[in-house]
Amino acid sequence: MRIAKLSDETRALRTARLASALAAARGVLHLGAHLGQEADTYAEAGKPVIWVEAQPEIFARLEERLRDFPNQRALCAVLGDVEGKTVRFNVSNNMEGISSSIFAFGPYSEGKQSLWPKLQLHMVGALDLPMTTLDALFARENIEARAYDHWIVDLQGAELLALQGAREAFPACRSLLIEVSTEDVYEGGVRWPVLLAFLEAQGFTQQWPVERLHDDILFTRD
Numbered sequence: 064m065r066i067a068k069l070s071d072e073t074r075a076l077r078t079a080r081l082a083s084a085l086a087a088a089r090g091v092l093h094l095g096a097h098l099g100q101e102a103d104t105y106a107e108a109g110k111p112v113i114w115v116e117a118q119p120e121i122f123a124r125l126e127e128r129l130r131d132f133p134n135q136r137a138l139c140a141v142l143g144d145v146e147g148k149t150v151r152f153n154v155s156n157n158m159e160g161i162s163s164s165i166f167a168f169g170p171y172s173e174g175k176q177s178l179w180p181k182l183q184l185h186m187v188g189a190l191d192l193p194m195t196t197l198d199a200l201f202a203r204e205n206i207e208a209r210a211y212d213h214w215i216v217d218l219q220g221a222e223l224l225a226l227q228g229a230r231e232a233f234p235a236c237r238s239l240l241i242e243v244s245t246e247d248v249y250e251g252g253v254r255w256p257v258l259l260a261f262l263e264a265q266g267f268t269q270q271w272p273v274e275r276l277h278d279d280i281l282f283t284r285d
Contacts, residue, residue, distance in 0.1 A: 069274065069275075073271075073274065076271065077271055077281070080270050080271065080281055081240060081281055084213055084238035084240075084281060084283060085104075085105075085108050085110065085213055085238075086108065087213075087237070087238070088110060088212050088213030088237070088238060089110075089111075089209070089210055089211065089212050089213075090110050090111040090112065090113070090210045090211040090212065090213070091105050091110050091111070091112040091113070091211060091213050091214075091215065092112075092113050092115075092211040092213070092214045092215070092236075093105075093112060093113070093114045093115070093214075093215045093217075094115045094142060094197075094214065094215065094216045094217065094218055094225055095115070095116070095117075095215070095216065095217035095218045095219070095242075096114035096115055096116035096122075096125055096137060097116060097121060097125070097159075097160075097161050098121065098124055098125055098128060098159070099114055099125050099128050099129055099135070099137070101215075102128065102129060102132050102135060105132075105135065106132050106134070106135070110134075110213070111134045111135070111136075111210065111211070112132075112134065112135040112136070112211075113135075113136055113137075113138065113206060113211055114129070114135065114136065114137040114138065115137075115138050115139075115140055115142060115197075115200070116137060116138075116139055116140075117139070117140065117141040117142070117152060117163070117192065118152070118154065118160055118163060118190070119139060119190075119192075121159065121160060122137060122139040125137045138200060138204060140195045140200050141165065141192045141193065141194045141195065142194070142195065142196070142197055142200070142218065142221065142224070142225040142228060143165070143194040143195070143196065143221060143224040143225060143228055144196065144224045144225075144227040144228040145194055145196070145228070146194070146195055146196050146199045146228075147193060147194070147195070148193070148194045149191055149192070149193055149194070150165050150191070150192060150193075150194045151165065151189050151190075151191060152164070152165055152189060152190045152191070152192045153165070153166070153167055153168075153186040153188075153189050154186060154187055154188040154189060154190065155168075155184060155185070155186055155187065156182075156183075156184065156185055156186070156187045157179075157182050157184060162184065162219055163186075163219065164218070164219035164220050164221065164249055164252070165194075165219075165220075165221050166219065166220040166221065166249035166250055166251045166252045167186065167249065167250045167251075168184055168185065168186065168248075168249060168250070169246075169247030169248050169249050169250045169252070170246075170247055171244070171246045171247055171248045171276065171277070172184045172248050172249070173185060176246075178248070178276060178277055195228075196228030196229065197225060197228050197229035197232050197233075198228060198229055198230060198231045198232055199228075201231075201232055208231070208232035208233075208234075208235035208236075209235045211235070212235055212236055212237040212238070213236075213237065213238045213239075213240075214236045214238070214239045214240070214241075215239075215240045215241075216239065216240070216241040216242065217241075217242045217279075218242070219242075219249060219252070220244070220248065220249030220251065220252020220253060221252065221253075222241055222242060222243075222253055222258060223253035223257065223258055223261060224253075226261065233265065236284075237283065237284060238281065238282065238283045238284075239262070239267060239281070239282045239283075240279055240280070240281050240282075241258070241262075241279070241280055241282065242277070242278075242279055243255045243258055243259075243273060243277075243278055243279070243280050244276065244277050245273060245276050245277075246276050246277075248276075248277055255273060262282050265284070266284045266285075267282035267283065267284045268282060268283055268284060269281075269282055270282060270283055
């Protein structure tokens with residue numbers, strides 16, 4: 064259950080179920096945008112998209128990329144469960160900061176237990192940034208949550224905090240692809256059992272099993 068390659072059968076099953084969820088959606092909310100790598104996929108599906116990215120420098124590049132996608136909009140925010148709180152946002156060394164987080168790396172990112180030893184992961188800097196809740200962000204930007212009912216949540220350990228800050232918006236979510244960790248990839252980041260309990264209490268059903276220590280899991284609800 065470390066970071067092993069998925070079998071072709073497993074990958075095909077996941078791809079098909081995720082495609083079905085996207086096809087059924089009104090729109091996409093992608094939290095943890097980075098450089099909008101999935102923009103073409105969403106455009107081909109004909110879905111409007113709201114992207115949220117925390118790092119100001121990466122956000123500027125994301126906006127530039129989305130100029131060719133008129134139905135996709137980017138917002139810059141550190142999402143969590145408290146509005147207006149200043150947090151230390153740690154910037155990672157890999158792939159233009161793709162693993163950056165409000166949490167420091169845990170033992171399964173750095174050191175002998177690292178899931179990615181070749182990357183030699185470490186934080187190279189930090190920014191003091193204001194946290195916002197998704198509900199407050201939607202209110203400020205006049206976003207109707209019901210228009211974006213397929214969520215991707217990839218916030219490097221802060222997934223649960225962001226969902227806890229979306230009490231008004233989250234009921235609109237019908238499908239959810241979320242990054243999960245069964246071990247301490249981030250110090251203080253949410254671990255799988257806690258996240259699973261929260262989502263099941265919200266009426267979500269898991270669509271495939273966790274097969275790696277750090278994985279992406281699709282949930283849906285009727």
